[in-house]
Amino acid sequence: MKKIIIIGVIVLVVIIISVILYSSMAGGASVAQFEDIKEPKINNKSSQKMLVIKGVGLTNFKNSFGDLFGAYYKIKNMPKDFKMQTPKSxxxxDVNTSDDTWAFSAGVAIPDSINEVPQVKLKDGITLEIETWEYGEVAEVLHIGGYDKETPTIEKLINFIKQSGYEIAGPHEEEYVKGPMPFIPSDPNKYLTIIRYQVKKSEVKN
Structure with a gap:
């Protein structure tokens, strides 16, 4: 019984720390910080080393961030001056297929000095890895609102890419600047998400 209580306290502490850190990281984000991408834009972005959870299915994705943050806090030798960044996916x-077949990677940036994957218990079919997300030229835009309202923003970005003489050269990516908080009521209309694609110059003339 004592062991169960201790484990419960540890889990509670991790949850509280997660809420505090994520609140300080994303809770204060505002539209004003992203004025330059309120409309679609081509930018250059440096590669990032990431701690990544991989799986299949929208349900597994929704449950993945708890495991991701839990693993992040178990990283050994994390530099004290490294500030946790917003999570990405x-x-x-193929959006025309069932969402239980969609493969995803959910990740958070880590320092280049980290090479050891934290040891955590994961569900069957879910993996935890360290990898580098390459970027270069990207097209990105800020979406304001709920995740179920992203389609017009995505279509606007894709049209911008084509009209600018580019084509998509990588997977669909989202950066969750401001979103739902654990145990705290939130307004989906105020969620901030950066929609992003790696791009390259199109070989087909418009």
């Missing part, structure tokens, strides 16, 4: 899917 990449999708490898």
């Amino acid at each position: 990449r999708w490898f899917a």
Whole structure:
């Protein structure tokens, strides 16, 4: 019984720390910080080393961030001056198929000095890895609102890419600048998500 209580306390502490850190990281984000991408834009972005959870299916994705943050806090030798960054996801899917077949990678940036994957218990079919997300030229835009309202923003970005003489050269990516908070009521209309694609110059003339 004592062991169960201790484990429960540890889990509670991790949850509280997660809420505090994520609140400080994303809770204060505002539209004003992203004025330059309120409309679609081509930018250059450096590669990032990431701690990544991989799986299949929208349900597994929704449950993945708890495991991701839990693993992040178990990283050994994390530099004290490294500030946790906003989480991201990449999708490898055909939107015309069932969402339980969509493959995803959910990740958070880590320092280049980290090479050891934290040891955590994961569900069957879910993996935890360290990898580098390559970027280069990207097209991105800020979406304001709920995740179920993203389609017009995505279509606007894709049209911008084509009209600018580019084509998509990587998976669909989302960066969750401001979203739902654990145990705290939130307004989906105020969620901030960066929609992003790696791009390259199109070989087909418009």
